[in-house]
Amino acid sequence: QAAEVHLSVAASMTDAIKELDAAFIVDHPDVTMLPNFGSSGSLAKQVAQGAAADLFVSANPKWMSYLETEGKIAPQTVRDLAQNTLVVVGPQKTAVNSLQDLEVMERIALGSPGSVPAGQYAQQAMRAAGVYDRLAAAKKLVMAKDVRQALLYADRGEVDAAFVYGTDALLVQKAVVLYTVPANLHDPIYYPMGLTIAGEKNSAARAFYDFLASPAARKILAKYGFCAPGAGAAAK
Amino acid sequence: MLNLSPQDMQAIWLSAQVATAATLISVPFGFAVAYFLVFVRLPGKALIEGVVNLPLVLPPVVVGYLLLLLFGQSGVLGPLLQSLGIRIIFTLKAAVIASAVVGFPLLVRSIRTGMEDIDERYLQASRTLGARWWDTLLTIILPLSGRALLAGMTLMFARSLGEFGATIILAGNIPGVTQTIPLAIYEYTNTPGGDRMALSLCLVSIVISFAVLLANESVSRKFRQRTTR
Amino acid sequence: MLNLSPQDMQAIWLSAQVATAATLISVPFGFAVAYFLVFVRLPGKALIEGVVNLPLVLPPVVVGYLLLLLFGQSGVLGPLLQSLGIRIIFTLKAAVIASAVVGFPLLVRSIRTGMEDIDERYLQASRTLGARWWDTLLTIILPLSGRALLAGMTLMFARSLGEFGATIILAGNIPGVTQTIPLAIYEYTNTPGGDRMALSLCLVSIVISFAVLLANESVSRKFRQRTTR
Amino acid sequence: MNLDVSLRKNYGGFQLDVAFSLTENRCGIFGPSGSGKSTLMHLLAGLLEPDEGRIELAGQILFDSARRINVPPEKRRIGVVFQHAHLFPHMNVRRNLLYGWKRTPEAERRIDPQALARVLQIDQLLERGVNSLSGGERQRVALARTVLACPRLILMDEPLNGLDEELKFQIIPYLNKVFSEFAVPLLFISHSLHEMRLMADEVLVFEGGHMQQRLPAEELARRSLVTGSRGYANLLTLRGPRPHGDLWLYHWEGNELILTDSGAAGDNVFELAAKDITLFKRHPEASSARNMLPCRVAGIFGAGNRIGVELACGSGRLICQIVPDSVRELDIRQGAEVIAVVKASAFHRLY
Amino acid sequence: MNLDVSLRKNYGGFQLDVAFSLTENRCGIFGPSGSGKSTLMHLLAGLLEPDEGRIELAGQILFDSARRINVPPEKRRIGVVFQHAHLFPHMNVRRNLLYGWKRTPEAERRIDPQALARVLQIDQLLERGVNSLSGGERQRVALARTVLACPRLILMDEPLNGLDEELKFQIIPYLNKVFSEFAVPLLFISHSLHEMRLMADEVLVFEGGHMQQRLPAEELARRSLVTGSRGYANLLTLRGPRPHGDLWLYHWEGNELILTDSGAAGDNVFELAAKDITLFKRHPEASSARNMLPCRVAGIFGAGNRIGVELACGSGRLICQIVPDSVRELDIRQGAEVIAVVKASAFHRLY
Numbered sequence A: 001q002a003a004e005v006h007l008s009v010a011a012s013m014t015d016a017i018k019e020l021d022a023a024f025i026v027d028h029p030d031v032t033m034l035p036n037f038g039s040s041g042s043l044a045k046q047v048a049q050g051a052a053a054d055l056f057v058s059a060n061p062k063w064m065s066y067l068e069t070e071g072k073i074a075p076q077t078v079r080d081l082a083q084n085t086l087v088v089v090g091p092q093k094t095a096v097n098s099l100q101d102l103e104v105m106e107r108i109a110l111g112s113p114g115s116v117p118a119g120q121y122a123q124q125a126m127r128a129a130g131v132y133d134r135l136a137a138a139k140k141l142v143m144a145k146d147v148r149q150a151l152l153y154a155d156r157g158e159v160d161a162a163f164v165y166g167t168d169a170l171l172v173q174k175a176v177v178l179y180t181v182p183a184n185l186h187d188p189i190y191y192p193m194g195l196t197i198a199g200e201k202n203s204a205a206r207a208f209y210d211f212l213a214s215p216a217a218r219k220i221l222a223k224y225g226f227c228a229p230g231a232g233a234a235a236k
Numbered sequence B, C: 001m002l003n004l005s006p007q008d009m010q011a012i013w014l015s016a017q018v019a020t021a022a023t024l025i026s027v028p029f030g031f032a033v034a035y036f037l038v039f040v041r042l043p044g045k046a047l048i049e050g051v052v053n054l055p056l057v058l059p060p061v062v063v064g065y066l067l068l069l070l071f072g073q074s075g076v077l078g079p080l081l082q083s084l085g086i087r088i089i090f091t092l093k094a095a096v097i098a099s100a101v102v103g104f105p106l107l108v109r110s111i112r113t114g115m116e117d118i119d120e121r122y123l124q125a126s127r128t129l130g131a132r133w134w135d136t137l138l139t140i141i142l143p144l145s146g147r148a149l150l151a152g153m154t155l156m157f158a159r160s161l162g163e164f165g166a167t168i169i170l171a172g173n174i175p176g177v178t179q180t181i182p183l184a185i186y187e188y189t190n191t192p193g194g195d196r197m198a199l200s201l202c203l204v205s206i207v208i209s210f211a212v213l214l215a216n217e218s219v220s221r222k223f224r225q226r227t228t229r
Numbered sequence D, E: 001m002n003l004d005v006s007l008r009k010n011y012g013g014f015q016l017d018v019a020f021s022l023t024e025n026r027c028g029i030f031g032p033s034g035s036g037k038s039t040l041m042h043l044l045a046g047l048l049e050p051d052e053g054r055i056e057l058a059g060q061i062l063f064d065s066a067r068r069i070n071v072p073p074e075k076r077r078i079g080v081v082f083q084h085a086h087l088f089p090h091m092n093v094r095r096n097l098l099y100g101w102k103r104t105p106e107a108e109r110r111i112d113p114q115a116l117a118r119v120l121q122i123d124q125l126l127e128r129g130v131n132s133l134s135g136g137e138r139q140r141v142a143l144a145r146t147v148l149a150c151p152r153l154i155l156m157d158e159p160l161n162g163l164d165e166e167l168k169f170q171i172i173p174y175l176n177k178v179f180s181e182f183a184v185p186l187l188f189i190s191h192s193l194h195e196m197r198l199m200a201d202e203v204l205v206f207e208g209g210h211m212q213q214r215l216p217a218e219e220l221a222r223r224s225l226v227t228g229s230r231g232y233a234n235l236l237t238l239r240g241p242r243p244h245g246d247l248w249l250y251h252w253e254g255n256e257l258i259l260t261d262s263g264a265a266g267d268n269v270f271e272l273a274a275k276d277i278t279l280f281k282r283h284p285e286a287s288s289a290r291n292m293l294p295c296r297v298a299g300i301f302g303a304g305n306r307i308g309v310e311l312a313c314g315s316g317r318l319i320c321q322i323v324p325d326s327v328r329e330l331d332i333r334q335g336a337e338v339i340a341v342v343k344a345s346a347f348h349r350l351y
């Protein structure tokens, strides 16, 4: 009987997970991988409502702990899959040396802090730099619905700067990375993962969970700009 | 020019299935609701109309979330469905339901306008000729609102092709299972260099809807020829 | 029961403005396009109809993206607009444009169905009485498709209240500036525990749309009384 | 027919208020434009709800405001021929025709669609769409559609409007045959006294929403001798035409009449205006008139300068209209013998 | 009117193919149901495009398939009264009436809406919605609406259908007055020979999409003496009625006539059927007929057993219908002296 593994994965890891899947089934040809990509929030709600999921990969510890309290995740299986960095991208002309430099700008895009983890980290960083409240009061902040949208704005020159993940910065076409936000200005950017209660009983899911900790998996993750948990900094 | 991956082809095929199924399944309900709203005299009709319009007023994501609350395992209908062995969430059924719900107000509104424009005197004539209400419904109202029904179906089909928000919540975004064109487009926009691919899929959507539109036009023209000089 | 933050109140006010403006601005265009599609004989009409339907077929996010390509600073119209001192992106204008574009196919389709149902003989009578085409348009076609126009406006207004995908791309989500109800709801639903607040805003949306619906019904009934026995 | 009606309906400025009970099978409603004829028809058919009142047909209560009874139109089995046809635009002629017929239980289908279509001259149109029909064609299809539904009562709202005379008089006898053969009662609305005479036995005269008079069609016709603009017309059934030189000889109630028109082999209905009969005291010589019937005066009626003289000729009766002077000069009184002179061309064949 | 028409139109099974040119101001189109009358009207008004042909009105080419000219309906200034009214459902009666009037340049508004509404008896309905009108009321409003647009030519498709006789004859003289006073040419479609006589000078007879005959209305009427079912009717204009015992004395072309009907002070148009005139060789005694006019035979026409005799009485002319036997017996030939006997009740007042 063919085993199925249902994955619920934050959309920002789409490509990495697809490659990890492909690598995994080379050794497990009898397993069918069924990844479901979406925003961490909607994935969490699906899992909370009993949707089929064995492994949940969140872009944000908040939604992981939400599911833990809902009792949907086996708590002992929760660990970090990867880490990311926060960078500021923008059209080439501007030079940014610190977050204070953002104050001269007209428009700054970030993921909506309420819903987008990257936005939340950006908020933390700006708060730590002491510029957030003034920027917000001046209505200079454009809250994007996800990181990709913030990146799009920067790429098309609609904003002067955008906070995105280091991994996303690999996707830019016209814009460039202006500044890498120091890791001490925000919480560590973790991608926590955990097996669901159902997933814990699925041996194929457990095998994949273990595979994700393997050096082979690490290499794939690194290829897409993610660094190993605890490593601290990202590529570039 | 278009280079579509096998996964894209799957998405197109799924989208076509979902749009078709959602449209066809909704037609009888939409027709019944429109009939009710136009011809049945009852207080509180406005309320029903309000409910029908909900999926239009609410952001699709909210609609999807509400549907999740309804069909989820810990939802209202979940346990019942589970006892019947029916799984909705993360299946194509969910995509069909999401599309059907979101497009429903469009269908109903269109049929309604058509029904309201039927000359009452035809209904009077049919009734004096011995036709009961359901008979009049089938033989007079249905054919005379045929064009409006078709228009509504086209609207709904087109809307289904573009449905994203409710679908991704209720059906998930699982390539090859529930990933319809809009979800695939979404995925491409999350991928480096995916914009070209996204554009290809948009074009496919446009071509499909265009074909449906033309089919609708020609059928509709026949209707029109048959009913006016 | 409803506890709305000042930011929510702002979102409601913005949403009402956007929906109203989008609907009113679209009406003349929608009417003109419907008239063209119904009464003007020209090859290639199907193409225009296809274009009008695009925003329905494409996922709203894609529509938003395409609008961004059009109105953005490096977009097609961007430089022109900029030289005129007009900024679209990240302003309420953008939200109105996004809503108008997304709702436009609904408006046109509704008006069209109404126009197609006008008895041709009234048009003949008016023309033999000396009315030019635009005169007939204003004095016969407009009032006789009034109900369909109203229905279309209601549809469009409701759709605008729920518009999310295109708006968030073109207008951004700037609290107090472009954050309409759906964008506010989105924020809440993506925050653990925000569901209650999201629900409150949904209820507001529903109430507004309901009021518009009832207004439409009563005006529409007057139309009907005036035009049929 | 046993139809009991007592209804009130307020309509903007117009008020309908009628009460009557009918037993004749063929009734007419006669009245000027706007007098409420069509409104009454809609009320009877159940298409309009009365403000108050009662309708009973053949012992069944169809409407009673006091008892809150209101039988829906499709259960009343009252057929309606509307003033403006109202053919179903999405069906061809055949499907329109058979619409009511198919909804009639087989046992009650008493009329052959084919035959009816032939009589109404619409058998060539069966596959046509109704929107391509001419005005008269539409009216005939509507007529047939209602008749084929075999209702218990047929209401006809000026059904012969827009038909030329010839066709009208081709249709009337057939309708009469259908109605009498299958005893379908009929309520016939018309402006035409003539159609009224031919289609109805009893006539309700409407004016401004009220029933003004109610009288046999024959009586209405007699009154029109005095009040109407056209006067009275005798309807004679003539039999067995034989050629007579250039002319035709017919039997009529023991008399022989000479007519210019040839007729059909059996019965022929001819119209003869009361004004077309001239009375003479003695047999006149050298008149262009071909018929000189010796008669006895059976009665005198009328008023003013229009006097109707009822004549007995053989077993037949004729009404002749003359002026008061003539009554004196010819000494017309009950029982007097006179010669009725009628031209051969004065007879007008209806069917 | 100067109307040149040559048209072909194929319509499913039906084919219209006509060519005529009209100069009379009042023309009629006469023909059975389905003969193409309404189709012709639509073609002339520009509401239907001919397959081929040419229309020229008063020197202006309205349609020419060869030269690809097709003037749109609103520029043709041809008014149409449709067979089924087609009133605008969203306007009240007043706005319907004035629709065309408002679109007419002030200089060309030759008819007073108030006066017209009064004559057509719709002045009480002005504020009413058109959907609450009775059948006859609708037709009158449609009539007025077209006339008020003051067109160069009016096409009327059975406009008097659904009106009672009385109203019909009230409207006809007014229409005639409007049409002649303002010289509005008229194309009048009807089934009724009678209306035709009163409204048209020249008549085109249609049959199966073709023009079968074309003749003066008077000639059509004379032919109907032989072929029609109703025969010929004389139309007499009688003047200055004076009481004469119970009856009324009128002047007619140097004769005095005795009638039962009282008329208006000025001119009165009466109808007298050719069948209602009886000829005598000698003055008859003791007849109920009041009028005995000495006449001279001015001509004889007709065929079969229906002979029309044209009589000269004073300066007037009468047509009398008799049978061939009578011609022989009374020795009727041109120039012969005869007595025409007419009953006082035989005259029927039209208006």
Ligand SMILES: Nc1ncnc2c1ncn2[C@@H]1O[C@H](COP(=O)(O)OP(=O)(O)OP(=O)(O)O)[C@@H](O)[C@H]1O
Binding pocket: C229, D011, D012, D013, D014, D031, D032, D033, D034, D035, D036, D037, D038, D039, D040, D083, E131, E132, E133, E134, E135, E136, E137, E162
């Ligand atoms: N819905 C309505 N609202 C107001 N008045 C109405 C309505 N329907 C009919 N009427 C009026 O009622 C009166 C009677 O109308 P009805 O149609 O019964 O007349 P009718 O006798 O059939 O006339 P006709 O011979 O011209 O058809 C008319 O004055 C008409 O205008």
Ligand SMILES: Nc1ncnc2c1ncn2[C@@H]1O[C@H](COP(=O)(O)OP(=O)(O)OP(=O)(O)O)[C@@H](O)[C@H]1O
Binding pocket: B229, D131, D132, D133, D134, D135, D136, D137, D162, E011, E012, E013, E014, E031, E032, E033, E034, E035, E036, E037, E038, E039, E040, E083
């Ligand atoms: N759109 C059409 N398609 C096919 N046939 C048509 C169409 N319109 C009219 N006809 C046919 O053309 C013929 C002429 O129709 P038309 O309406 O001109 O007749 P009419 O002389 O006005 O008759 P009536 O006196 O009954 O109104 C009829 O046989 C009719 O059925």
Ligand SMILES: [Mg+2]
Binding pocket: D037, D038, D039, D083, D157, E134, E135, E136
């Ligand atoms: Mg009526």
Ligand SMILES: [Mg+2]
Binding pocket: D134, D135, D136, E037, E038, E039, E083, E157
């Ligand atoms: Mg016609």
